[in-house]
Amino acid sequence: MIGRAARGQPRSVAWVRRHTFEIVLILPLVAYITVLTIAPIIDTFRLSFSAPNAGFGTFDSYQAIFKDTVFRHAVVNTIIVALLSLVLEVGVGLAIALTLHVKFVGRGFVRTVMLVPLGVPTIVSGAVMLLIFARAGYMNSILGLFAGLIDRIPGIDFKWTNVSWTAAGGWRTLFTIAIADMWKVLPIMTLIFLAGLQSIPEDVYEAADVDGATKWQRFTRVTLPLLIPFFTMALILRAIDAFRIFELALVLGTEPVLGTYISGRYRPPANDPFTSAAASIILFGIIMLFIIMYLKFVARFQVQR
Amino acid sequence: MSTPRFRRTRRDPLDVPLRVTFPFWVIGSVLLVLFPLYLIFMVSFAPGSAVFGERPQLVVTNFTLQWWQEAFKSAGLIPPLVKSLVVASVTTLLAILIAAPAAYVISRLRPAIRYTIVIGLLVTRMFPEFAIGISVATRFAKLGLLDDYLGLILAHLIGSLPFIAWILVGTFETIPIDLEEAAQIDGASRLGTLIRVVFPIAAGGIAVASLFVWLYSWNEFLYARLLTTNQLTLPLKVFQTIDRGTTQQLATVAAILTLPILLVVYFLQRYLRPGALTGAVKG
Numbered sequence: 001m002i003g004r005a006a007r008g009q010p011r012s013v014a015w016v017r018r019h020t021f022e023i024v025l026i027l028p029l030v031a032y033i034t035v036l037t038i039a040p041i042i043d044t045f046r047l048s049f050s051a052p053n054a055g056f057g058t059f060d061s062y063q064a065i066f067k068d069t070v071f072r073h074a075v076v077n078t079i080i081v082a083l084l085s086l087v088l089e090v091g092v093g094l095a096i097a098l099t100l101h102v103k104f105v106g107r108g109f110v111r112t113v114m115l116v117p118l119g120v121p122t123i124v125s126g127a128v129m130l131l132i133f134a135r136a137g138y139m140n141s142i143l144g145l146f147a148g149l150i151d152r153i154p155g156i157d158f159k160w161t162n163v164s165w166t167a168a169g170g171w172r173t174l175f176t177i178a179i180a181d182m183w184k185v186l187p188i189m190t191l192i193f194l195a196g197l198q199s200i201p202e203d204v205y206e207a208a209d210v211d212g213a214t215k216w217q218r219f220t221r222v223t224l225p226l227l228i229p230f231f232t233m234a235l236i237l238r239a240i241d242a243f244r245i246f247e248l249a250l251v252l253g254t255e256p257v258l259g260t261y262i263s264g265r266y267r268p269p270a271n272d273p274f275t276s277a278a279a280s281i282i283l284f285g286i287i288m289l290f291i292i293m294y295l296k297f298v299a300r301f302q303v304q305r
Numbered sequence: 306m307s308t309p310r311f312r313r314t315r316r317d318p319l320d321v322p323l324r325v326t327f328p329f330w331v332i333g334s335v336l337l338v339l340f341p342l343y344l345i346f347m348v349s350f351a352p353g354s355a356v357f358g359e360r361p362q363l364v365v366t367n368f369t370l371q372w373w374q375e376a377f378k379s380a381g382l383i384p385p386l387v388k389s390l391v392v393a394s395v396t397t398l399l400a401i402l403i404a405a406p407a408a409y410v411i412s413r414l415r416p417a418i419r420y421t422i423v424i425g426l427l428v429t430r431m432f433p434e435f436a437i438g439i440s441v442a443t444r445f446a447k448l449g450l451l452d453d454y455l456g457l458i459l460a461h462l463i464g465s466l467p468f469i470a471w472i473l474v475g476t477f478e479t480i481p482i483d484l485e486e487a488a489q490i491d492g493a494s495r496l497g498t499l500i501r502v503v504f505p506i507a508a509g510g511i512a513v514a515s516l517f518v519w520l521y522s523w524n525e526f527l528y529a530r531l532l533t534t535n536q537l538t539l540p541l542k543v544f545q546t547i548d549r550g551t552t553q554q555l556a557t558v559a560a561i562l563t564l565p566i567l568l569v570v571y572f573l574q575r576y577l578r579p580g581a582l583t584g585a586v587k588g
Contacts, residue, residue, distance in 0.1 A: 021495050021496070022410045022413075025406035025407060025409065025410045026406070026407040026410045026411070028402075028403045028406075028407065029403050029404060029407035029466060029470060030407070032403060032462065032466060033429065033466065033467070036437075036441065036459065036462070036463050037429050037437060037463055037467075038429075039440075040436075040437045040438075040439075040440035040441050040444075041429075041432055041436055041437060041440075043440035044436045044437070044439055044440045047439070047440065092334075095330075095334075096334055099327075099330065099331060099334070102327075104327075104331070110331060110334075110335055112571070113335050113338055113339060114334070114335075114338060115570060116338060116339070116342065116567065116570065116571075117338060117342075118570050119520070119563065119566035119567045119569065119570035119571075120341075120342070120563050120566070120567075121523070121524035121526075121540055121543075121562055121563065121566070122524060122526065123524070123526050123540045123543045123544060123562075124345070124543060124559040124562055124563050125341070126547075127345075127543055127547055127555055127556075127559045128341040128342075128344055128345055128559065129341070130547065130555075131344055131345075131348065131552065131555075131556070132341065132344065136357075136359055136360070136361060137361070138344060138361060138363065140359070140360060141360045141361055141362075141363055142363070144360050145363070162359055162360075183337075183338070183341060186338065214317050214318065214319065215317045215319040215320075215323070216318075216319055240430060240431055243433075244433050244434065246526070246527055247526045247527070247544075250544075251544070251547055258433075259433075259435070262433070262435045262439075263435070263527075263530070263531075266435075266439055266442075266531070273439055273443060276435070276439055277436070277439055277440075280433045280435040280436040280439065281436065283433045283435070283436075284431065284432055284433055284436055287431055287433070288431065291431070
């Protein structure tokens with residue numbers, strides 16, 4: 001230190017000289033994220049507190065969207081779709097992971113099949129669900145087939161009338177969106193829970209067996225508690241995307257969610273980046289709120305045990 | 306007969322129901338996953354009559370190649386295909402070039418700083434893409450980057466850099482620092498060590514990360530829609546066909562978008578071990 005000071009070099013310059021190699025390697029990433037991620041986020045915050053004729057420092061855009069019934073409807077729909085798809089994804093993902101954790105003939109094949117949707121683009125999974133759930137779609141074909149079989153039983157008169165799942169709006173559309181989302185992300189959820197199941201050591205189960213635990217007790221008292229970190233990972237990873245749902249809602253029916261609302265405000269004919277920015281800040285707030293609430297819930301749950 | 310029984314062979318009330326339902330559950334979930342895919346390919350080969358009516362046929366017997374031929378001849382599929390391929394490949398290349406060296410440096414920092422940076426990278430993903438995309442699209446419009454390969458590549462890097470850096474930090478952390486020291490004692494420069502020792506060892510992790518970036522860009526819809534007015538990518542082409550096309554045209558475009566990825570995922574699935582995604586979290 002004395003040496004450097006004697007040479008008349010400030011400490012910061014010396015630090016830069018010593019770490020030139022590292023700085024050169026890391027600089028492109030830092031510059032990119034600063035210019036094309038952090039700056040746009042700040043810019044969007046600024047936009048959301050601006051209005052075309054009021055300049056910066058106004059809540060006009062927020063007031064405008066909160067008065068908008070479509071926006072309020074979109075907020076409710078977003079929360080319903082996100083929670084519904086999270087429950088479906090965690091439930092079915094865990095069930096499939098438990099299945100693949102058991103040894104059975106053809107397990108390798110089933111495992112490969114389960115990974116397949118990973119390679120299907122989201123927009124395609126929306127398009128397929130449109131084929132399945134439209135009024136003249138394949139869901140009604142299958143249900144009609146079963147109804148026909150039941151109808152053949154003598155004495156029972158049963159006919160299936162076609163139902164439109166997507167265009168009808170309301171809970172049917174939201175449910176279709178959640179199913180489409182579930183199908184697409186099942187591989188990721190299965191992989192996460194499979195990693196969790198493989199991390200549980202065998203001797204914990206042996207101890208439970210010695211104590212005379214039934215299978216159900218093994219599952220609820222051993223497996224589930226030890227999977228909590230993996231639930232946390234799966235839920236946080238998925239929640240972020242579930243609240244941001246966009247393509248599927250755009251393709252499947254006309255129920256507004258925040259993603260489509262933001263996009264609709266930005267594009268013509270509205271052409272309004274201000275309310276669009278305000279709505280995307282609200283969406284960010286909802287995501288943060290969910291994650292904080294979940295982490296508090298898990299913390300309390302773990303203390304209680 | 307007189308051997309002591311250490312393990313209980315007591316009957317469990319769940320044994321019978323589990324054993325009976327297990328095969329049905331396995332077959333059912335396989336069908337659930339495969340049915341939508343079967344539909345895409347089946348409908349793309351189906352003649353017009355098969356998809357009409359109140360209850361479309363579940364099995365088609367008379368196949369036709371009409372829709373595939375049409376898709377490549379007249380439906381204008383080649384430009385979107387080229388755009389998607391070029392954008393995905395260049396994005397992947399640039400993402401590796403920018404993120405790999407940085408991830409290496411981050412992996413060699415003190416743990417406290419390292420985890421702060423990794424969590425910071427994840428937090429950027431919590432922002433809705435629109436919160437970044439709207440500002441980016443407004444600026445790119447002024448710079449003339451709409452309907453431009455470069456504009457879309459820059460946008461796709463926004464989505465992929467934090468993710469790929471996060472995966473690669475996890476990969477580099479597992480490479481012992483002794484190896485680098487040994488190479489430097491042998492007279493290698495720091496850059497030489499990085500290129501000839503560290504990166505080759507990390508090749509597997511870099512490959513998996515590249516795969517994810519390529520898939521992300523190939524599938525990406527939101528930025529593509531914000532930054533495009535008429536030079537479509539494949540996902541945008543699918544969306545346009547949903548709006549205007551027939552059922553078979555839609556199925557064919559969807560099949561063309563899906564087929565390459567199915568092959569990629571099938572051949573690389575052995576790398577997609579459960580640990581591949583969770584390793585980086587645990588460090």
